[in-house]
Amino acid sequence: MADTDSFLHLARPLGPAPVGAQPSTAPLSVVIQPQAIFSILDHSLRRNPDQERVIGTLLGTRTEDGTEVEIRNCYAVPHTETAEQVEVDMDYQKQMLALHLRANPREVLVGWYATSAELNTFSALIQNFYGQQGDGTWPHPAVHLTVSTVPGQDIEARTYISAPIGVTAERAADSCLFIPVPYEIKYGEAEKSGLELISGAKDREDRTQGILTDIESLERAIQHVLDMLERVSNYVNNVLDEEAEPSSALGQFLMNALSLAPKVDPADIERDFNNHIQDVLVVSYLANTIRTQIDLSNRLATAALTLGTGDALTGTGGGSGEGGQKSGQGERRGKGRGGQNRSNES
Amino acid sequence: MADISKDSPLRAVQVEALVVMKIIKHSSQTFPTTATGSLVGMDVNGTLQITNSFPFPTVDIPATDGHQDSASNLAAAAPRAKANAAYQNEMIKFLREVNVDANNVGWYTSTSMGNFVNVNTIENQYHYQKEMNERTVALVHDVSRSSQGSLSLRAYRLSPSFMAAFKENKFTTESLQKSGLRYQDILVELPLTIHNSHLLTSLLHQLPSDAPKEELPFPPNLAALQQDPNTPQPPLYPNFDSLDLSIDPFLEKTCDLLLESIENHHTELNNHQYYQRSLGREQAKITAWQQKRKAENAARAAAKQAPLPEDEWQRLFKLPQEPSRLEVLLNSRQVEQYARQVDGFTASVSAKMFAVKSNLLPGE
Numbered sequence: 001m002a003d004t005d006s007f008l009h010l011a012r013p014l015g016p017a018p019v020g021a022q023p024s025t026a027p028l029s030v031v032i033q034p035q036a037i038f039s040i041l042d043h044s045l046r047r048n049p050d051q052e053r054v055i056g057t058l059l060g061t062r063t064e065d066g067t068e069v070e071i072r073n074c075y076a077v078p079h080t081e082t083a084e085q086v087e088v089d090m091d092y093q094k095q096m097l098a099l100h101l102r103a104n105p106r107e108v109l110v111g112w113y114a115t116s117a118e119l120n121t122f123s124a125l126i127q128n129f130y131g132q133q134g135d136g137t138w139p140h141p142a143v144h145l146t147v148s149t150v151p152g153q154d155i156e157a158r159t160y161i162s163a164p165i166g167v168t169a170e171r172a173a174d175s176c177l178f179i180p181v182p183y184e185i186k187y188g189e190a191e192k193s194g195l196e197l198i199s200g201a202k203d204r205e206d207r208t209q210g211i212l213t214d215i216e217s218l219e220r221a222i223q224h225v226l227d228m229l230e231r232v233s234n235y236v237n238n239v240l241d242e243e244a245e246p247s248s249a250l251g252q253f254l255m256n257a258l259s260l261a262p263k264v265d266p267a268d269i270e271r272d273f274n275n276h277i278q279d280v281l282v283v284s285y286l287a288n289t290i291r292t293q294i295d296l297s298n299r300l301a302t303a304a305l306t307l308g309t310g311d312a313l314t315g316t317g318g319g320s321g322e323g324g325q326k327s328g329q330g331e332r333r334g335k336g337r338g339g340q341n342r343s344n345e346s
Numbered sequence: 347m348a349d350i351s352k353d354s355p356l357r358a359v360q361v362e363a364l365v366v367m368k369i370i371k372h373s374s375q376t377f378p379t380t381a382t383g384s385l386v387g388m389d390v391n392g393t394l395q396i397t398n399s400f401p402f403p404t405v406d407i408p409a410t411d412g413h414q415d416s417a418s419n420l421a422a423a424a425p426r427a428k429a430n431a432a433y434q435n436e437m438i439k440f441l442r443e444v445n446v447d448a449n450n451v452g453w454y455t456s457t458s459m460g461n462f463v464n465v466n467t468i469e470n471q472y473h474y475q476k477e478m479n480e481r482t483v484a485l486v487h488d489v490s491r492s493s494q495g496s497l498s499l500r501a502y503r504l505s506p507s508f509m510a511a512f513k514e515n516k517f518t519t520e521s522l523q524k525s526g527l528r529y530q531d532i533l534v535e536l537p538l539t540i541h542n543s544h545l546l547t548s549l550l551h552q553l554p555s556d557a558p559k560e561e562l563p564f565p566p567n568l569a570a571l572q573q574d575p576n577t578p579q580p581p582l583y584p585n586f587d588s589l590d591l592s593i594d595p596f597l598e599k600t601c602d603l604l605l606e607s608i609e610n611h612h613t614e615l616n617n618h619q620y621y622q623r624s625l626g627r628e629q630a631k632i633t634a635w636q637q638k639r640k641a642e643n644a645a646r647a648a649a650k651q652a653p654l655p656e657d658e659w660q661r662l663f664k665l666p667q668e669p670s671r672l673e674v675l676l677n678s679r680q681v682e683q684y685a686r687q688v689d690g691f692t693a694s695v696s697a698k699m700f701a702v703k704s705n706l707l708p709g710e
Contacts, residue, residue, distance in 0.1 A: 035367035041545040042364045042398070046445040054444075072371070076444035089443075096440050099433070102403035103383075155549045190374035190489065191367060192587060193497040197540050198363040202550040207542045208360065214694040217496035217588045222701075225589070247564040256568075266707050273703045276593050277696060283597045284692040290604055291685040294611055294678045298529060301618070301671075302522045 007182050030143055030159045030183035031070040034191065036060075037147065037157070043076040044115040044149045053116035055079055055126065057093060058145060059100060059107040066140045069110050075100060077112075079126075086122040094135065109136070111143030117156060119146070125174045127162045144178065159183040357392040359483055359501040359538045363546055365399045366499065369487050372401045373456030377489050380422045381456040382470075384434050388447045389481045395541070396485070397447050399454060400437055402430050422466040425453040426473040450474075454485040459599055460687050462486050463533070463680040465672070471504050472512055483536060491687070494596070496588055501536040508532045517672040529678035591698050600688055607681045614674045624666045632659050 036058065047054040059073040075096050079088040097109060112130045114123065123144070131142035141161035148156045160178040187195055196217070201209035212220075232254070238244035365385065373381045383401040387394060402424040424430050434450065442448035452474055455462065467484065474482040488498035504512070507527050511517065542550070636659060643653040 033371070035364065035371050037549070038364040038367050038546060041543060041549065042362070043444065045543055045545060048445070076446075078443050092440065092443065095436075099437055099440070102433070103401040149545055154552055155545065188374065190493060191370050193492040194366045194370045197497050198366060198542060198546075199550050199553075201363075201540060201542050202547050207544070207547055208539045210537070210539045211499060212496050214494075214496055214588065214690050215697070218694045218697065221588050245564065249565045249567050249570065252568045262706070264706060269703060269706050273699060277699055279597055280593060280692050280695055280699075283600055284688045287600065287604055287681075287685040287688040290608060291681050294681050295529075297611070297615070298674065298678055301674075302519055 007180060028067050028069055028141070028143075028161065028181055030145075030181055031068065032145070032157070032159075032183055032185045033060075033070070033072050034185060034187050034195065036071045036074045037185065039074050040113055040115060040145075040147050041149065041155075044147070046076075047115070052081065053114050053118070055088070055112055055114045057097065057109065057130075058111045058113055058143060059097075059104070060110045061107060062110060062140060069143055071110060071143070071145065072107055073100065073104065074113060081122060086125060088126060088129065090129075110140075111137065111145065113145040113147060115147055115149045117146050117148035117158060119160075119178050121174050123178070124162070124176045127176055127178070128174070131162060143181075145183075157183065157185075356389070356394050356481055356483065356503065356536060358394070359485075359536045360393050360395045360541045361485070361499070361501075361538060362387075362395070362397045363540060363542045365396050366497070366540060368399050368401075369454050369456075369485065369499070370492070370497075373487050373489050377456065378458060382422065382424045383454050384425070384437070384450060385452045385454060385483075385485065386438060386441060386447055386449060387451045388449050389451070394451055394481060394483060394536075395447075396451060396483075398441065400441075403433060422455070423470075425455075425470040450482070452482040452484055454487060456487050456489050458488065458490045459603060460488055460491070460683045461603060461680070462488075463676050463683055465676065468504070468512070468532070468676065471502070472509065475504055475509060476513070485538075490599075494587070494590070494592070499538060501538045502533045503536060505531050505534045512672075515670075517670040517675065518668045519671065522671060527675075529675045529682065532675060532679050588694075589698070591695070591702060593695055593699075596691055600684060600691075604681070604684055607677055607684065610677045611674065611681075614669075614671075614677065617669045621666055621669055625668075628663055628665055632663050635659050635662065 040056065043054055043056055054076060056074050056076040058071050059075075060069060060071040062069050077089060077093045077096070079086065081087075101107070109130075112126060114126075127142060127144055130136050130144075132138060136142060144160040144162065146158045146160075148154075159181050161181055162176040162178050165175050165177045197209055197212065200212075201207055235244060235250075236254070239246045369383070372383060375381070381401065383399050385396045385399045387396040387398065389395070438448050438450060453470060455467065455470070467486075471482075471484045474484075483501045483503055486500045486502060488500075491498040507525060508531060511521065511525060511527055514521075636656065639654060639656055639658075643656070646653055
């Protein structure tokens with residue numbers, strides 16, 4: 001995303017502001033979850049054609065001391081902007097916030113986003129709205145996230161908090177100082193599999209990707225590992241042939257990596273391997289056996305047995321009884337093997 | 347799985363990346379409680395494009411162990427609750443204002459180990475398919491399988507024949523014989539693809555994921571190499587988690603679930619046997635009564651008296667109600683789901699195991 005900037009915060013005297021309404025300007029760090037970014041990009045695509053930028057509200061969590069903010073969710077807020085004035089649908093913002101809080105009671109309002117990197121008077125106005133007392137994030141600073149979505153250029157994100165600036169009292173509402181703060185985009189373990197699929201589509205013309213089965217994703221992963229091994233072994237061969245420049249650090253690193261391979265007795269491996277493969281196959285076999293049994297039981301229960309006309313009902317009764325006995329056997333077997341499995345595992 | 351019939355209005359489901367992320371986030375946050383939410387989007391020439399989603403509000407219940415089940419039940423029943431219908435309408439009204447496709451196209455649910463074929467799922471989907479329109483789907487996200495490597499997200503609909511049967515709520519042996527409905531035909535799976543927007547594609551291309559192509563200077567020592575900022579992050583794609591070799595937890599869980607299913611099946615069969623027995627008893631009683639009445643009538647005819655009516659037994663005896671076979675059907679479908687899952691697991695895990703073995707024991 002954006003280049004990793006470094007940030008320096010200097011304490012400085014604060015400008016005149018209403019006493020007691022001073023939001024904290026302590027530096028904080030921001031963590032953004034990918035789904036918030038995705039949502040902002042989606043909103044940016046759905047803006048009205050005459051709109052330069054769109055804004056929305058950021059939801060997330062804040063640590064107790066307020067030094068770390070995690071942006072987890074966001075929603076769009078309609079607004080209109082002309083050269084002279086900006087209008088944000090406050091009512092919409094309030095009601096939408098209430099709706100979101102009902103579904104995610106743990107998330108709180110943390111700030112707002114805009115889909116342009118520009119900071120102007122209107123930004124300050126909106127920023128002050130989000131940071132105000134009552135409906136805003138006060139006493140914590142409101143986080144402002146800008147995501148530039150200019151076509152043909154890199155998507156750049158920036159995060160800011162604000163401080164009041166020393167101007168006359170009547171201009172205090174539409175002016176503030178945006179202080180850049182560092183941010184990170186982090187994804188959780190659970191999201192990894194989703195991101196894998198999503199980024200799998202990035203090189204495709206139609207930007208789509210079907211769901212992969214386990215075995216397909218395994219194949220791709222192995223293919224990738226093989227490519228990497230190929231690259232390393234090429235380099236090592238080149239060094240041996242004195243074609244590439246050797247490096248002791250790389251050598252050491254490779255040595256360390258190779259020494260991670262466990263030294264196990266072949267007999268142990270053989271035994272563990274056999275135990276586990278048997279477990280896997282038995283469970284697979286059992287599952288399919290049970291499926292067949294239940295299928296059979298269903299078929300017997302609903303099959304139209306034609307032993308004379310009046311016997312149809314009693315005939316099916318016998319059928320389902322038989323099925324019951326059969327799956328009863330399956331159950332006993334299942335229990336026995338299941339127990340055996342667990343004793344193998346321990 | 348039955349093929350999608352030709353008259354089905356939907357042929358495929360296309361899910362926006364945003365929706366995938368939202369569902370994953372919501373599901374993993376509430377795990378192990380079931381998470382449910384609503385999907386919005388539109389139908390374009392038989393392909394259902396799902397472009398946004400939002401979760402249903404949760405009901406606050408003290409998170410003690412005893413209450414976990416009921417919280418899960420409430421969440422699972424959420425899509426057809428009245429309060430949530432209002433919530434959903436309100437949310438969609440607001441989403442329309444910011445140019446989101448404001449059509450409700452279904453709902454999503456989270457599950458663990460494919461354990462989702464139950465009455466709740468069916469009733470929810472029935473609720474949607476009956477009231478909204480034909481073009482609604484259920485997305486099922488399997489949290490525990492996704493954590494093992496590849497994402498498990500599937501789209502299902504109820505088949506027309508099942509819809510008809512469920513509408514009349516008739517799942518007796520007779521009606522099943524007549525309609526030929528089998529457990530394989532309950533759910534129809536739709537092919538699902540993931541779609542990225544242009545902006546997202548551009549964002550993904552910005553994320554460094556591959557090894558740098560140009561020549562890098564050699565690191566002076568090992569410590570410098572390990573702290574090198576140029577070291578690429580493990581790429582998002584492919585996901586190396588799928589190389590992980592963990593076998594036992596999966597097998598254990600599958601065995602547990604299978605046993606549970608068998609027990610359910612057994613209970614249902616016992617119910618049926620009980621029904622058959624009581625039916626038999628009642629029928630025997632009726633026959634006895636009828637014979638008695640016949641003998642009586644014969645006696646009365648001999649005495650030149652008017653015969654008593656012979657169909658009075660319909661008032662006197664009540665035949666027991668046949669228990670619904672719906673539970674059996676669903677249970678069978680669930681077992682089928684497990685069996686498929688195990689097959690898939692076996693395929694990949696045995697490949698991995700043979701690879702590990704030949705790696706550790708070269709030359710054998």
